[in-house]
Amino acid sequence: MVRTRGLLDSPSKQLMQDLIRDLEQLKRVKEYERRSFYENLDRIDREREEVHNAAINAAAAKRDQLRREAEELLQQHLKAVEEERRRKEEAERKRRAEEEQKRREKLERERAEKERREREEAAKKEAERIAREAEKKRQAEEAERLRKAKEEEQRNRQERERLEQEKKKQVEAQLKARKEQEEKAAEQKKQQVEQTFLGETRRTPQEIAEHQRYLALHKHFKQFRKYMSLNNTWGDMRRTIKKCVGQLLTDDKAANRTPTNEIVTTLKKASTLQEPSVDIRQFIAFPPPHIASEEGRVPALLIYLLNIFSKAIIAQLAAEAGITPKCAGPLGVLAAQVFSMDAFVYKGCPMIDILLAKYHFVCPVLWGFYGSESTEMGKTALGWLRDEPGGPFVSRQVHEERMIGLGAGFAAISLRDFSRTSRQNPLPNTHFWKALSNIVNVPPEEVQDTHLTVLGAMLKFSAPRVVGFWGDLGLLALRNAIVTFPGSLPKKSRARRPTISIVPFNDLREISIFNHDCSSYSFEGIYSDDHHPPVESGREVQETKPNREQFGIQDKGYKKEPKQQW
Numbered sequence: 001m002v003r004t005r006g007l008l009d010s011p012s013k014q015l016m017q018d019l020i021r022d023l024e025q026l027k028r029v030k031e032y033e034r035r036s037f038y039e040n041l042d043r044i045d046r047e048r049e050e051v052h053n054a055a056i057n058a059a060a061a062k063r064d065q066l067r068r069e070a071e072e073l074l075q076q077h078l079k080a081v082e083e084e085r086r087r088k089e090e091a092e093r094k095r096r097a098e099e100e101q102k103r104r105e106k107l108e109r110e111r112a113e114k115e116r117r118e119r120e121e122a123a124k125k126e127a128e129r130i131a132r133e134a135e136k137k138r139q140a141e142e143a144e145r146l147r148k149a150k151e152e153e154q155r156n157r158q159e160r161e162r163l164e165q166e167k168k169k170q171v172e173a174q175l176k177a178r179k180e181q182e183e184k185a186a187e188q189k190k191q192q193v194e195q196t197f198l199g200e201t202r203r204t205p206q207e208i209a210e211h212q213r214y215l216a217l218h219k220h221f222k223q224f225r226k227y228m229s230l231n232n233t234w235g236d237m238r239r240t241i242k243k244c245v246g247q248l249l250t251d252d253k254a255a256n257r258t259p260t261n262e263i264v265t266t267l268k269k270a271s272t273l274q275e276p277s278v279d280i281r282q283f284i285a286f287p288p289p290h291i292a293s294e295e296g297r298v299p300a301l302l303i304y305l306l307n308i309f310s311k312a313i314i315a316q317l318a319a320e321a322g323i324t325p326k327c328a329g330p331l332g333v334l335a336a337q338v339f340s341m342d343a344f345v346y347k348g349c350p351m352i353d354i355l356l357a358k359y360h361f362v363c364p365v366l367w368g369f370y371g372s373e374s375t376e377m378g379k380t381a382l383g384w385l386r387d388e389p390g391g392p393f394v395s396r397q398v399h400e401e402r403m404i405g406l407g408a409g410f411a412a413i414s415l416r417d418f419s420r421t422s423r424q425n426p427l428p429n430t431h432f433w434k435a436l437s438n439i440v441n442v443p444p445e446e447v448q449d450t451h452l453t454v455l456g457a458m459l460k461f462s463a464p465r466v467v468g469f470w471g472d473l474g475l476l477a478l479r480n481a482i483v484t485f486p487g488s489l490p491k492k493s494r495a496r497r498p499t500i501s502i503v504p505f506n507d508l509r510e511i512s513i514f515n516h517d518c519s520s521y522s523f524e525g526i527y528s529d530d531h532h533p534p535v536e537s538g539r540e541v542q543e544t545k546p547n548r549e550q551f552g553i554q555d556k557g558y559k560k561e562p563k564q565q566w
Helices: 001-007 011-198 205-227 231-244 253-271 301-321 325-340 353-362 374-383 398-412 430-440 449-460 463-487 504-508
Strands: 275-277 297-299
Touching: 205 301, 231 253, 231 301, 253 301, 253 325, 275 301, 275 353, 297 301, 301 325, 301 353, 301 398, 325 398, 353 398, 353 449, 398 430, 398 449, 430 449, 430 463, 449 463
Parallel strands: none
Antiparallel strands: 275 297
């Protein structure tokens, strides 16, 4: 204790006490600062709390005000809706009341109208009853009077009839004889007119029967198409054939192989479907004896598709080759190729009659059947198309385009060279010669523009083949068809008639037959049956060339057209 007090009494004692006092003051300052800091924070928190509470209270008051306004607006809307509903209900009630009133008034009017009609009907029936009774009485009196008058008249009539009977019999006999004479004369005149316009007077009975047989076959094919119930596969095959026929090109033989192969493949596929089947004899105009003697069944689908193929060939010739005759070449090659294939030849008989039947119908001038273009009967005989069955005929331009295509197509089919193939020619060149003969041997006064149109189309691109098949006699035929035949027509009609021309080739420039007078030669016989290959049942037996020296013509040499390669 004494020591401690001594230490405190030391010089540092005062310093220690100062330090202690300063430390205590510093603690009180820090305590004061801390308390002041927290008091300041508490004050700020209270102020902010008051501001926040004031804002919350203001928002709550605003919300309460909006809610009250919304409730008032809702009440007003509900009141308006209720008033509108009441108004509509009142209007609906009034409308129903008015409708009910109108219905009642209508029923009342109908009831009154019905009662009025019933009264009128009853009065009418009563008046009719009275009138019938009066009429019966009058009729009875009239009948009695008529009976007496009739008896008197009958006695007088019998007397007159007895006197007039013999005279009447004589008059009737005279009238009957005169009527029979008039009917006979009219029938003879009608037959004469029909024969004159149809050109049948120039044809033999055998040729007429052959033409009628092909027309009947064409009609039979129309009926046959109706009986073929096609499924989707058969419809696709039909569309494939029509599409491929339309895809043939004029000068591109390589490109034509694709549609040709597709058509052949489709037809061969049809030939494998043995059922349903049909008798082949009904689709051949003149079946050979070995076919006509027994029934031969072939796939009906094959016949149907060959008919579709022939129809497509005819349509394409009439449409495209009529404008560009050169397009007939590929179509002719295709038709000859298809109908010459062994798969489509039945026991050595090609089915070309399917195509010929259509040709007989659309272009009869090729077989010598024609008529006057100034009459409907004549146009029908010429194969002039109508816009629709029983409708007006197509224009002359459309008809001439069709005939150009068909004439060029017939030449393209019938002038094919089969000398380098083992296949049978389905349409030998004798058919071309015969068609040429049928046209150029028409009397000049009966020649129609259709004859010249078809003739020009047949010869335009066929001259090299005509010369290649028949030599100098073919040249004579060309000169007669191009020079002599048109020159023999009446002069007054030459200006409006179609012209006949051919594409020039070396033979015509080198051989002088086209440059000098041939009047000393007789051209009447060069189209006769003695100067073209013989035929048997419509099929060629052997192709032979006429004697070149028959007309005293020296052969200066000519180039044959290259053989057609299949």
